[in-house]
Amino acid sequence: MDNPADHGDEARSEIDRKVEPARADTGTLGKAIAVLDIVASADEPMRFTDILALSDQPRGTLHRQLSNLVEEGLLSLGRDHSYSVGIRLLKFAARAWAGNQFRVIAEPHLRKLHDLTGETVHLGVLRGNEVIYLDKVESRQAVRMYSQIGNASPVYCTGVGKAGLSALPDAELQAVVASIRFRRFTDSTLVTPDALLREIEEIRASGNAYDREEHEPGIRCVAAPIYSADRSFVGGLSVTGPAYRISTDLLESWAVLVRDAARGIMDDMGARLGPRT
Amino acid sequence: MDNPADHGDEARSEIDRKVEPARADTGTLGKAIAVLDIVASADEPMRFTDILALSDQPRGTLHRQLSNLVEEGLLSLGRDHSYSVGIRLLKFAARAWAGNQFRVIAEPHLRKLHDLTGETVHLGVLRGNEVIYLDKVESRQAVRMYSQIGNASPVYCTGVGKAGLSALPDAELQAVVASIRFRRFTDSTLVTPDALLREIEEIRASGNAYDREEHEPGIRCVAAPIYSADRSFVGGLSVTGPAYRISTDLLESWAVLVRDAARGIMDDMGARLGPRT
């Protein structure tokens, strides 16, 4: 989303000396959020020293940042001095979710796609080199509600992620791919930039991305990209299911349905956003 | 959660000149989050001038704060210059939810209570004069997933809210009640501090709070308080249902079930947290 080649004014010629690529200057706030992100990215509560090791701030500074975050309810401090993400963020997120126009517009299309396939449908957007899931429609709802929503997964081994990548302008695509730290989740995971870029080409040609058990063994999906006219916004949707139930042929037969849904969402977004031009 | 009479050191005798009660000093971060909160509390996207009117910051300052929030992904800026809450918060919230020990511990008890009553069960915590819902178990899950979770509702007209209030130490209770701006939602809504405090007394005596169509017409609930040993943490759980299906008698017959569930959760929390002393 951070288009590095933006703001092409001529009035600023010498400012861009710092070639340091995607480092936005958000001052004090940015540093605080970076700390928050460290805590949020951990799988379990972290203690002060753990955070100190990951953050490159001096002790005193980090301590004040953490105190402020706790005071604001963005973090919570357990009696054993462990920090975890605060529930105040739930309030913010509930608003973000309910008010998200993209999600609202997409919802009926997700339902329809679910009705047609009977399998789980996901909606997600790109954020850096992660995909964040915005919504999910599945049959056996009973289990866990939040589950996938809000989850951040890697771009390079998820259907939605690869679909999103395929919709990026080349410059951005290169930047994102360069920022990935590949990790092998299964035997099929793509673990090199080249393999990923080659697959992006295929996706651009066919209009569909596949996840062939690349993230979780036994889980397959078909996805298609969704984007705004100027590509300032990029995401995707997918149909996911267990390999034992979904043959490769069946998966491919759904490809056109997923593309149609993506097209429908983009049309609706255009109708909603277009007139405002 | 902000205990005003904390940190009773003797080393600080003259610092507390500012009697300005519950104003924490979280510096730049606090101001930024206040802006975020303004946007999050609105029902629809706000434009710059709208925010300017609610924030007491000068134009230039507010503009930078908004820009930083957007840059960090906490807000998103539409092409029509409207600000809305950013999806990056979803990632944080997903972690906050999944990692919240209280919620994890409470979950089986919520399910059991749902099985016993067949109606919707809510779990929430107090934050200031709002209650934030952490979890929900309901029968017809098919509708909307996020729905209530993360929602912030007033303390004074919800079962969980009043239950929580009843568990607060008197000093805090007074402070919270004083901060409430009462609003009439239905004919039954309590709209004065006195009426509320009187009801808190009853709740303390009986161990149960009721919402008798005080927030939404046609919706009733029974709740019970949950708190940590030192009351540093206060919340509640409730069983909610439509008035046409739930007679007052039926509601009262569930009171003991709700209390039992609350007791069970507190026991489990003690077992989990106690040994760590």
Added chain:
DNA sequence: AAATTGTGTTCCGAATATTGGAACTTCAAT
């Protein structure tokens, strides 16, 4: 029991980011 190490917290001058008024730019409407 005394010493030691590991963790977390507080303090304060120096460095830096924020502030806020005013000037500047768009864009829409008259």
Added chain:
DNA sequence: ATTGAAGTTCCAATATTCGGAACACAATTT
């Protein structure tokens, strides 16, 4: 074209953050 409203940028004054070092406190070792 002209006006007005809305949004954006600029820069010196100021308040905040920074970060090293000293301080508490607890757990562990000698």
